[in-house]
Amino acid sequence: MAAHVHVILRRDVEKLGHAGELVRVRPGFARNYLLPRSLAVIATDSNVKQVEHERKLAVATAAKQKSVAEGVAAQVNGLVVEIKAQAGEGDKLFGSVGTRDIAEALHKRGIELDRKDIELPNAIKALGEYDVAVRLGSGVTGTFKVKVSAS
Numbered sequence: 717m718a719a720h721v722h723v724i725l726r727r728d729v730e731k732l733g734h735a736g737e738l739v740r741v742r743p744g745f746a747r748n749y750l751l752p753r754s755l756a757v758i759a760t761d762s763n764v765k766q767v768e769h770e771r772k773l774a775v776a777t778a779a780k781q782k783s784v785a786e787g788v789a790a791q792v793n794g795l796v797v798e799i800k801a802q803a804g805e806g807d808k809l810f811g812s813v814g815t816r817d818i819a820e821a822l823h824k825r826g827i828e829l830d831r832k833d834i835e836l837p838n839a840i841k842a843l844g845e846y847d848v849a850v851r852l853g854s855g856v857t858g859t860f861k862v863k864v865s866a867s
């Protein structure tokens with residue numbers, strides 16, 4: 717009885733589809749839910765072309781971000797960063813070495829990383845060498861060593 721309309725999703729909609737997909741829905745669902753919330757647009761020729769253009773731009777941007785992340789990963793992988801800290805008995809540090817300290821040490825070596833990208837489960841509280849992972853975005857990760865020595 718009721719015909720379906722074609723819409724292009726602007727955002728992911730649970731149990732319906734992902735952003736950029738062309739889907740068939742009932743007219744009432746489109747008119748009362750999808751369109752007022754800007755979750756979709758009616759699939760006209762111009763809207764289809766607009767969404768394709770946006771998708772191409774998003775793919776190009778993602779590829780560029782991934783190549784930048786891979787470049788940083790190449791710089792970071794295998795790197796040994798030395799941080800000096802005051803230590804007491806039993807090689808225990810006075811205080812701890814955290815992501816901020818590691819980010820500063822990398823900055824001194826010319827590598828710009830946000831401290832939030834550094835994966836350190838717990839702050840370093842003793843002298844020694846530690847493997848540290850870093851999330852660089854676009855699914856790219858890197859690992860390097862942090863060597864904490866007494867000052």
